[in-house]
Amino acid sequence: MAAWRASRAVQTDVIARLIRGSILQPCQKSSRVISTAISTEAISHEKSADGSHTSEELIQWEDTFSAHNYHPVPVVFSKAKDAEVWDPEGRKYLDFLAAYSAVNQGHGNQRIVDALVDQAQRITLSSRAFHNDKFPMFARLLTSTFGYDMMLPMNTGAEGVETALKLARKWGYEKKGIPKDQALIVSCCGCFHGRTMGAISMSCDNEATRGFGPAVGGHVKVDFGDADALAAVLEEHGEKVAAFLFEPIQGEAGVIVPPDGYLTAVRKLCTNHNVLMIADEIQTGIARTGRLLACDWEDIRPDVVILGKALGGGVLPVSAVLADKEIMLCIRPGEHGSTFGGNPLASAVAIAALEVVTEDKLSERAEKLGEQFRAQLQSVQKTYPDLVKEVRGRGLLNAVELFPSGLGNVSTYDVCLRLKERGILAKPTHDTIIRLSPPLTISQRQLEEAVKALNDVFEFDLPNMKHDTEGSTIRKTPQACDRCGRYKYKMPETDL
Incomplete structure (x- = not known):
């Protein structure tokens, strides 16, 4: 009993040592041994700026205790403001991912944080079983801002996509007269709409789909940017097609911008075949591309719009689906x-997030800075024409695609690691593409810093990296899409 009643001080010391990994023992009920994974001997003793846990400690604990469903760049965010972030040791970086465009308004935007704090002191949750005094104001502002009759609120972007899929099917059966359980949704090769079962059933990414079957049925694929392919599918299946779901610019695929006139052609095809045009603007919306919606570049009004990410201002997950009453009221209580x-x-957070976008003219800012940024990146391309294949994007959603031959056996992930060492945080996609999408509050000077860092990596770091990897075989072999058998993300300069 005396041992059981050990003093709180002793207990606290034991718990602290346990957390540090110094007394963890192999779990007797599992074959997994975790004691050595976080032993203090394996952890750097470099102290953080405030004496708390170090970056290396935190990264090791995440690797040990969290599922491995991401492959992050090894940097820990401890504090952030606008486009700048700091790690626990006090090192400063420029954020060129902006949480996949969720932080368009900048990290820690004071007006959004103030709205969060003020509302949190009043009431945080009612559920839709009751009314609350903030949601009607949000619904009114959102619908008036984007010009739709109604909205349906959710939390994450993936939930927004699932909502749009259900809404499209319900509309197809009730309004279009599609026979029961035969509704089809057309989507694009290379799309990314999340990682729920409904979303990955539209995906061409083998990593997202393998091992998760069977897929949800009722999906047809067409090539993105190919209006003729969509026309052919609608001619063949039009009577059963409820919707065409697409990204105006494909983000995860590598910032793929469709040809001019594509959105206009899609709008005409959907109208002619009585098919809902559903724009996934989760990443491209809320001023990211230099317009409030990316569809605004061609003055196109989709039947349904999905919003998320920046709708929560980087503070809370907020998503919504917008549509007119004829469509939205197909879903009932x-x-x-x-x-x-x-x-x-x-x-309350979403209201503040939208107000910041409009009052600070972030669309106009993104358009102007994006043009300057791409011009600077194209100067780097001219300096390294055998390395940089293409610079593309709109607004502050941009990408730099590299030639595999120019990289040798160096990966774009390794390039991003060297960018990190130079204070720039970016993430690769599809092996040869670096996506660059900073907060829209970033300054021209900070954009210039990023361009210089990229140029310096190419000039000073890459030659040594290529030399160090000579003879290695780390480059991935392209894989055919499980769905269609084609090499959607094939390497340039290959015969595939």
Whole structure:
């Protein structure tokens, strides 16, 4: 009993030592041994700026205790403001991912944080079983801002996509008269709409789909940017097609911008075949591309718009689906919902997030800075024509695609690691593409810093990296898409 009643001080010391990994023992009920994974001997003793846990400690604990469903660049965010972030040791970086465009308004935007704090002191959650005094204001502002009759609130972008899929099917059966359980959704090769079962059933990414079958049925694929291919599918299946779901610019695929006139052609085809045009603007919306919506570049009005990411201002997950009454009212009470969707805390944050975008003219800022940024990146391309294949994008959603022959056996992930060492945080996609999408509050000077860092990596770091990897075989072999058998993300300069 005496041992059981050990003093709180002793207990606290034991718990602290346990957390540090110094007394962890192999789990007797599992074959996994975790004691050595976080032993203090394996952890750097470099102290953080405030004496708390170091970056290396935190990264090791995440690797040990968290699922390995991401492959992050090894940097720990401890503090952030606008486009700048700091790690626990006090090192400063420029953020050129902006949480996949969720932080368009900048990290820690004071007006959004103030809205969060003020609302959190009042009420945070009511559920939609009752009314609250913030959600109606959010709904009114969102619909008036984007010009739609109604909205349906959710939390994450993936939930927004699932909502749009359900809404399209319900509309197809009730309004278009599609026979029961035969509704089709057309989507694009190379798309990314999340990682739920419904979303990956549209995916061409083998990593996202393998091992998760069977896929949800009722999906047809066409090539992105190919209006003729969409026309052919609608001619063949049009009577059963409920919707065409697409990204105006494909983000995860590598910032793929469609040909001019593509959105206009899509709008005409969807209208002629009585098919809902659904724009996934989760990443491209809320001023990212230099317009409030990327569809605005061709003055196109989709039937349904999906928003997320920056709708929460980088503070809370907020998403929404926009449509007119004829479509939206196909969903009735009890048929779809979310405990947290439309909660007063998220509503207050989203109101502030939208107000910041409009009042600070972030669309105009993104357009102007994006043009300057691409011009600077194209200067780097001219300096390294055998390395940089293409610079592309709109607004502050941009990408630099590299030639494999120019990289040798160096990966774009390794290039991003060297960018990190020079204070720039970016992430690769599809092996040869570096996506660059900073907060829209970034300054021209900070954009110039990033361009210089990229140029310096190419000039000073890459030659040594290529020399160090000579003779290695680390480059991935392109794989055919499980769905269609083609090499959607094939390497340039290959015979595939």
